[in-house]
Amino acid sequence: MRDRLRFFVLLALFWMGFFTVGRVLFFLYLFPQSKSLSFSEIAMPLLLGLRMDAAMTGYWLLIPGLLFAASAFSSNRFSYYSISWVTTVLLTLSCIIIISDIELYKHWGFRINATPLMYIDKEAMSSVNTSILVMLIVLFVVLLGLFLFVYWRCMAPTLLTLSSISKKQTFTWLLITAALIIPIRSSFTVAPLNTGVVYFHRTKAFPNHAGINPVWNFFKSVSKTKPIQYPGDFYTSDTVESEFNTLMQTNGTQVVLDTTIRKPNVLLIILEGFTSKIIAPLGGLPDVTPQFNALSKEGILFENFYASGDRTDKGLVSILSAYPAQPRTSIIKFPEKTQRLAFFSKALEQNGYLTSFIYGGDIGFANMESYVKLAGFSYITEEDDFPGNLNDSKWGVADHYVFNRMLNELDTAAAPFFKVMLSLSSHEPFEVPMETVIKGNDEGSLYLNSCYYTDKSLGEFIQQAKQKSWWNNTLIIITADHGHRFPDPQELKDKSRFKIPMLWLGGVLTKPNSRITTFANQTDIANTVLAQLKLTSVEKFLFSKNILAQTVNPFALYVFNNGYGYVSPTHESIYDFDLKNYVSQSGHETERNAGQVYIQTLFNDYNKK
Numbered sequence: 001m002r003d004r005l006r007f008f009v010l011l012a013l014f015w016m017g018f019f020t021v022g023r024v025l026f027f028l029y030l031f032p033q034s035k036s037l038s039f040s041e042i043a044m045p046l047l048l049g050l051r052m053d054a055a056m057t058g059y060w061l062l063i064p065g066l067l068f069a070a071s072a073f074s075s076n077r078f079s080y081y082s083i084s085w086v087t088t089v090l091l092t093l094s095c096i097i098i099i100s101d102i103e104l105y106k107h108w109g110f111r112i113n114a115t116p117l118m119y120i121d122k123e124a125m126s127s128v129n130t131s132i133l134v135m136l137i138v139l140f141v142v143l144l145g146l147f148l149f150v151y152w153r154c155m156a157p158t159l160l161t162l163s164s165i166s167k168k169q170t171f172t173w174l175l176i177t178a179a180l181i182i183p184i185r186s187s188f189t190v191a192p193l194n195t196g197v198v199y200f201h202r203t204k205a206f207p208n209h210a211g212i213n214p215v216w217n218f219f220k221s222v223s224k225t226k227p228i229q230y231p232g233d234f235y236t237s238d239t240v241e242s243e244f245n246t247l248m249q250t251n252g253t254q255v256v257l258d259t260t261i262r263k264p265n266v267l268l269i270i271l272e273g274f275t276s277k278i279i280a281p282l283g284g285l286p287d288v289t290p291q292f293n294a295l296s297k298e299g300i301l302f303e304n305f306y307a308s309g310d311r312t313d314k315g316l317v318s319i320l321s322a323y324p325a326q327p328r329t330s331i332i333k334f335p336e337k338t339q340r341l342a343f344f345s346k347a348l349e350q351n352g353y354l355t356s357f358i359y360g361g362d363i364g365f366a367n368m369e370s371y372v373k374l375a376g377f378s379y380i381t382e383e384d385d386f387p388g389n390l391n392d393s394k395w396g397v398a399d400h401y402v403f404n405r406m407l408n409e410l411d412t413a414a415a416p417f418f419k420v421m422l423s424l425s426s427h428e429p430f431e432v433p434m435e436t437v438i439k440g441n442d443e444g445s446l447y448l449n450s451c452y453y454t455d456k457s458l459g460e461f462i463q464q465a466k467q468k469s470w471w472n473n474t475l476i477i478i479t480a481d482h483g484h485r486f487p488d489p490q491e492l493k494d495k496s497r498f499k500i501p502m503l504w505l506g507g508v509l510t511k512p513n514s515r516i517t518t519f520a521n522q523t524d525i526a527n528t529v530l531a532q533l534k535l536t537s538v539e540k541f542l543f544s545k546n547i548l549a550q551t552v553n554p555f556a557l558y559v560f561n562n563g564y565g566y567v568s569p570t571h572e573s574i575y576d577f578d579l580k581n582y583v584s585q586s587g588h589e590t591e592r593n594a595g596q597v598y599i600q601t602l603f604n605d606y607n608k609k
Contacts, residue, residue, distance in 0.1 A: 001169055003162050004068055008061070008176070010155060011087070015060055018091070018147050019053035019213055020046065022098040025143070026210055029102040033206045041201065045211035048198040051186055052213035055193050058183035059216075060090050065177030071162075072170045080159040087151060094215050095144040099136050101214040109205070110336030111212045113221030187364075195335055196369025202376065205339060221334070237604070243597040248543075252550035253531045256300060256504070256511045257475060263352065263416040264508040265474040266529065270319065271454060272312065272426045274480035276305075276499040277487055278451055285487060288438070288448050291459025292478070292501065297513050299476075299505040302547070304519040306556035306567065307482045307498045312422075313366040314559075315481030318522035320344050320375055320420070322541035324602050325559040327577060335370045337609040343375045344526045345418060347537035353418040354378055358406050360386065360397030361424045377420075381405065393431040395424045400433075400457035407464055415473065422481065425457075426450040447486045462505065472507030475532075477525065479503075493574050493583065495567055498558040519554040519568050520547045542605065543598075557598050566595030575599075 023046060027034045034042065064083045071079045101112035165173075186193035198211030257264060276282040279289055281296045282303060308318035309325025313332040317323050321341040323331065331337050345355045356379035363369045363382040372380060383396045386405065390397045406421050413419065425432050430443075430450035438449040458478070465471055480500040490496050502525075520528075527544035530537065545552055555568040563576040563583070571587035573595055585592060 001163075001165055001172070003158070004071075004165065004173075005176075007155070007158055007162070008064065008068065011064060012057055012061060014147075014151065014155065015057040016050070016053050018094070019049075019056060019215070021143070021147075022094075022214070023049055023053075023210065025098065025139070026102050026105075026214075029139075030105065030206075037204075037207055041204070041207045042210075044200050045198060045207050048200060049211040049213060051197050052193065052195075052211070052216050054183040055186050056213050056216040058180040059219075060087075060094075061180055062177060065173060065180065069170050069173035069177060071173075072165050072167045076160050076162050079162065080156065083159060084152070084156045088148065091147055091151070092144060095140055095147075097215050097218050099140045099143065101218075102139075103132065103136055105209070108336070109209075110339070111209055111217045112214050113217055113334070113336060194333070194364060194367045194370070196364045196367050196371075196373075199335075199370045199373045202373055202378070205374075208370070208373070240597055240600050240604075243593070244601045247553055247555075247594055247597055248545050250546045250549035250552045253546055254548045254550060255532065256509060256514070256548065257532050258508050258510055261473055261508055264506075264533065265413075265416050265470055266348065266353070266418045266533075267410070267474055267476045267506075268319070268418070268420045268525075269458070269476065269478045270315070270420065270422045271458070271478065271480045272423045273447075273482060273484045274426065274451065274454075274501060275483040275486075275497070276501055277484070277496060278448065279501045282499070282501060285448070288451050288487075289455040291455045291462075292503065295459070295462060295478075295505060296503060299503050299509060299512055300514045300516060302502040302504075302516045302518070302520060304517055304554075304556065304567075305479070305500055305502040306495070306519070306521055306558050307480065307500045308522050308557075309559055310482050310492070310497065311366070312481045313368065313371075315522060316368065316371065316422070317341070319479070319481075319525055322523040322526040322544035324521070324523055324543050324557065324598075326602065326606055327559050327561055327563065330366070331606065331609070332371045333367050335367070335374065337606070338371050339374055340609045341374075342526075342539040342541050344529075344539070344541075345375045345377055345420070347526070347530060347535070347539040348418040349376060349378075350537055350539070351533075351535045353416050354414050355418045355420075356380070356409065356413070357420045357422075358402060358409065359383070359422045359424070360399065360402040361395050361422075379409075381409065392433070393425070394429060395427050395431075397424075398431075398433050399423045399425040399454045400460065403457050403461040407461060407468075410465075410470060411468065413470075415470065423454055423457075426454050444486045447484065474506045475508050475529070476505040477502065477529070478505065479522065479525070492560045493563060493565060493576075495558070495565055495572070498565070516547065517554075518547050518552060519556045520545070521556045521558075543602070553594070555594060557595055559599075564595060564599050566592070566598070568594070 063086050067079060067082050097112060104112055195212050199208045201207050277284045280286045280293045281301060307315055313330050314325035317332050318325060321343055323341055349355050355377045357372050357377040358381040361383050383391060386397045390401045430446035432450050432453035434453045436449055437452050438445055479502040483497045483500050485497060523543045524545050524547050526541045528547045531546045558565050565574045571591035573585040573592045574583040576583050
């Protein structure tokens with residue numbers, strides 16, 4: 001048993017060493033970029049990358065672990081050949097990926113993923129420079145040959161001398177193999193491993209990318225990434241571009257901010273899972289959000305505001321990049337695509353704003369970490385920045401602690417500032433540090449009670465903020481990352497699951513107690529705010545319209561797993577991609593074209609990124 005365990009540990013170290021050598025090769029091959037890095041900018045990817053290397057090592061050890069479990073019923077020669085040939089095949093495959101990655105990175109600027117699979121044909125191969133191809137083949141042979149020599153010469157022979165194990169010890173090996181889930185998942189929290197764990201640099205993409213394990217990244221991408229498919233183009237490319245531009249066109253703007261304040265602060269509060277169904281002024285339940293209900297009379301309430309998608313990761317991108325959600329995937333999971341997005345935070349930073357982000361949970365969840373860092377926030381506060389005794393729920397630090405921390409940070413923030421806060425207490429399992437107000441142990445009641453708590457925390461924060469010196473110079477935008485199935489569960493495609501609140505507050509407002517009825521999306525926040533601030537930016541938000549324009553097409557489009565919904569004052573329709581047809585339509589027949597134009601533009605843009 002011990003000799004098998006010793007070999008298993010050596011095999012793990014073998015793979016860890018192999019992936020480290022692969023990362024060093026990445027730096028050497030891309031020396032023009034590497035030479036500008038400091039010592040720490042090279043050391044950090046090597047160190048942080050070990051976590052991803054351990055995960056990939058865990059995957060590659062699964063089959064040897066099972067073969068050891070079966071060795072109680074077979075000979076050492078079987079273990080020798082089976083484990084050795086599995087290792088040889090995996091090593092060959094890994095070398096192909098690593099060598100391909102170092103060349104492709106020069107051209108594409110992101111680590112290898114499923115994208116090359118769309119270009120494997122005769123034309124692609126013929127376009128490769130012969131000298132480069134020869135050099136890559138040489139590197140492949142050297143890398144593969146070196147590690148095959150180490151394995152077959154130094155490790156494989158020991159498999160022939162292993163002592164036998166009893167059938168009872170088979171169960172032990174099954175447990176050892178099952179334990180590989182620990183390095184594979186690389187986390188005991190709700191967030192499994194993602195590329196965000198190696199993102200440490202706020203301005204340089206190359207050292208962040210260097211920490212990514214290309215073999216892990218490739219297979220993760222293959223398992224999840226597919227071009228968004230839909231039942232043929234609704235329109236030709238020329239027609240759809242023209243129709244889309246007409247759809248998004250706006251003119252003029254209604255100014256609702258104090259024009260004497262040149263650059264107002266902007267505070268964006270994103271509430272987890274807040275749906276309009278719990279907001280009384282929006283036709284929801286009367287007693288769940290009393291603080292928000294009262295604040296609605298002090299600010300500007302947007303009555304027909306919709307989330308673009310149904311998850312936090314999709315909501316963040318829709319708000320901070322003005323980029324719509326996609327069916328069956330989420331762009332935030334693929335940094336090679338998100339790095340091509342525009343960012344609201346960068347647009348404000350270009351105009352002199354200090355940007356920061358605060359969240360009480362694990363920012364590594366759903367690749368949030370890499371996305372937020374790509375967004376260029378100067379300061380990021382997350383779960384680990386709070387005292388350990390405050391982290392007493394499954395998802396992290398309760399909302400009222402986060403609001404208090406944010407209040408302290410704002411007191412010392414240089415103006416003008418742009419701060420984003422994402423809440424979490426109204427997420428399952430709805431744990432809140434408050435005496436129960438809304439009774440019931442069912443999920444629906446627990447959800448409503450958690451929303452009451454978050455609303456209470458929000459109200460307390462606003463009351464304290466009003467006493468601060470920065471209040472009169474600040475625009476506060478309160479919205480949600482997505483809607484919710486509670487309190488009255490509907491089908492996923494139902495528009496009520498996507499309708500969310502948006503409320504503007506702050507001393508900078510000139511039209512309190514106002515209602516805006518324009519149908520709009522999360523994606524519209526960016527250009528609406530920029531228009532109010534009278535700012536320009538090199539960041540271009542293709543899918544964002546100015547809600548407060550004097551002339552604007554009032555509509556909202558939301559995306560669910562296998563389709564989309566379009567809503568406006570005169571038309572509603574739901575399209576199902578599986579059915580390749582509309583599930584429902586009502587209102588003006590001609591307006592359904594608007595949804596088709598919008599979604600085709602989104603699909604075309606996403607697949608090009």
